Amino acid sequence: MRKIKFACLLLFAGLGIFGFFSESGFVQTANSFTAGPPAGFSGAPDENNCASCHLGPASVGQFAILNAPASYTPGQTYQFQVRHTTADTTRLKWGFQMTALAGQNSAGTFANANGNTQTITENGRFYIQHTTAGTYTGQTLSAEWTVNWTAPSALVGPVTFYAAGNQANNGNGPDGDQLYTTNSVSQATVRRPIFDFDGDSKTDLSIFRPGPVTGAEWWHLRSSDGGNRATQFGTSTDTVVPADFTGDGKTDIAFWRPSTGFWYVLRSDDLSFFAFPFGATGDIPTPADYDGDGKSDAAVYRPSTTTWFISRSTGGTQISNFGAANDLPVAADYDGDGKADIAVFRRNGQSGTEWWLQRSTDLSVFAVQFGSPTDKAVSGDYTGDGKADIAFWTPSSGNWFVLRSEDLSYFAFPFGTATDVPSPGDYDGDGRFDAAVFRPSTSTWFAQRSTAGTLIQQFGTAGDVPLPSVFVR
Template identity: 30%
Template sequence: MLSRLISGSLGVLFATTVGVAGLTTVATPASADSAPGGEITRSEVLSRAQNWVTRQVKYNLTRASGTLYTDVEGDNRYGPDCSGLVSMAWHITANSGKGGNSTDDFEVWSQTEFLPSLHDLKPGDAILKNGHIELFARWKNPANHTQGAWTYSLNGTGNPDGNGWQEDWAKGPIANWRGQVGDESWSSMQNYRPIRYKKIVDDPAEAPRPLVDSQGTRLTDFDGDGRPDILGLGASGDDLWLIPNTSSSGSPSRGQSIQISSGWRTITKYWLADYDGDGRTDILGTQDPDKLFVWRNISTPGNPSVAPLVSLGTAWNTLAKLVIGDFTGDGKVDIGGVNASTGDQFWVVPNTSTPGNPSRGQSIPMTTGWSTITRFWAADYDRDGKTDLIGLQGTDQMFAWRNTATGGTPSFAPLANLGTGWSSLTKLVLGDFTGDGKVDIAGWTAWNADQLYVVPNTTSGTTLSRGQSIPMSTGWASITSYLVTDYDGDGKTDLLGVQGDDQMLTWRGTHSGGTPGFTALTSLGTAWSTISHIPTAQ
């Protein structure tokens, strides 16, 4: 069982954040946000509240003109106190002359209603008592409300300076720059009444996004310190965070979470790749899903940051099953995919970027006959320096296509058969798990996800092949998502996995001489349920 592997783990590191002055805020093109005083979705309410946390808004109860803070649009000004924060988050116009409603105003305001029970609270509602109000973010445990709630709040300390400023800052579920979090116990919540803004609406139902994209599970170095990091989107999908890697060889560890920017809510799919060829990992993302954008990485070690987005055009909904890799042989990562209507023809969209200037060329049609391929992976399977394609036909048979591109012209050799029986494995990941420098395929038993198998790469020259599956340890059934990288920097491929939805674990690779192996797990802390998606590379 997994519990038997816990020996030697690090102490739990809780996800907190440090303040970073001057972070670049990326204004992602978005569908229309709320109008002042109009209907507003729950996710936008939380995003607006998080904006004040990010901007380090400090508490002041005076509502003097010089103390008011703007909202994210900069069009409205609100008092930097508990009721001003809720007024701003709900985007209301009531009492705009004094910086929004007071707690007394909310008590009798016609646009709010009290809920029958605290259990009826949804994200974006509020809890109100005499003289104080907080925005409800979410339950700490949706299955057990008595474990309390995460909130957005500005509380004050009761010790103002001569201008009314108090040593308290806007806070939320993830700690602010002073280490403060918005946190209410179930017992403390009994002093509050649950209240709802009548114009708040539930977000449209969306297909759930997996924590990790199964097509690409690889982590890369984002802040430029030479160690692969974890990027993560907050629970609302609007704020982007970096969880830095602080490992040394043989000792996996992570640092405090750093918020990079907000405004990512409308991006539906992510890829990580050095798109402009400057040696840094950039972010690519689709919106609508017709548009594709790229955000150049301009980080320095310990200070993650991205440049404003660059559009790579529209009509991306005409392609499906996108893969990222150098398919033209010019050293730049291109984008490949099959036509969305039938899945039968493969296309390559060439990368025409120069460092600092992302761009793409005209799509190049390739061969047909791909409609039976249900999943693609991109990897240099034959170690010739070119990105090959690996594809699963139906659920049981695996093929690989060698990349034979030259001079900027993409091409692939005829398929090589990597055998059948692949339906017996699930959660497939790619990486060098045997220590021979070749990309292997690993997966877990499909019927219970409990035992790990490694399928070794036995390719020689241009002859693509695989060896017999190697059974590894059991006890993996509680791991829901996997990531692959050399996390501790010892030159061997490690595994990371999320246990349940809240704890991140890592297993150091110990493989050598063609024999796969992993150490006992190390914990990278809890509170990972605050991350809704981890962008990865292929």
């Protein structure tokens, strides 16, 4: 028991030099960890926090993790706080240790915001804790540390932040100290792939079949069970705009009627529909989740005035001027904040092709030259970092070019032929876009899945439009 107590005393952040009894009863002295405890005392389920070894009056204070992200995006950095508060003015020294775990595994990395914290690693786990300066010796009522945490490079499920904190009396002994534990959970951001009609997080092979007499038909091959589904909805002159307008995780069949500016949405949950006006003849419909609530918003880009009109599902209409004559809208979440960014694809003749983005995080503008006027814009998250990558497909060669969002380097690879229709999406559900094409001559799909190998599937007939291609510009 005394050996255990010895280890616990080493954790104690509030002491300078203190004594303890050895097994022989001889009084010794040992340095405590005012400069920070050893790894493994964060209060995580399989770690210690020495609460049983620090004796003191009933705890009257609070210890909390504040402003930790409710959900995280891979690779994104978040800043939040760890805070002690108490009305007990005998608390004169402060400390903490925190780690982040997905299950039993370390998740992400910590970094210091200032000199009051330090990072350590042990057994594959990453910790952040106080420094000597960060004990705030002599300070009463509260103490706070700011930390930076960078999420894992890929989704790893829920991440729990575990923290243990010490409100010490600076009394040169283990008596009179109060130790606290707390935790906070950050969920993985759910990024539903586009054209996922059955809600299994995979893009489905799907087509739009214009019908001059009987009306338009929608066909999709459910990746969840291999079954076919067909629905008659709209006419051959309508513009198809499938997206998850209801927020149930499934793409809704939908179209926009250029002659009236009306949107028609067939709910995926009960196949009832609703309609509303938004836009005018000449507009380009470009639905996406611009407000980050998990529902796609009706939106149009008006080339005549280079104006964006966005009907937010959370309420209100956003009107923004962004673009130039002959630009094409390529909205996507380029900054990884869970909201689609306004963006345009600009073909500049011999000068090449430009991409202009307005980040929703801070409204800053980013521009880059990438591609040629004959290329097709196929932006999407090909690297799985939670941010859409600028990308294009060259019909003459069948080559795909992807500009990595993380460092603006690019990679290229061949997939498809000149007469194919590029139809990118996440066909294997791993959180990364896959290069894919639809071959009209044989109604055959080819998808280069990033984890499940190449998919070759015949689905459709002559004259069909592959739905994953409808937002390719």
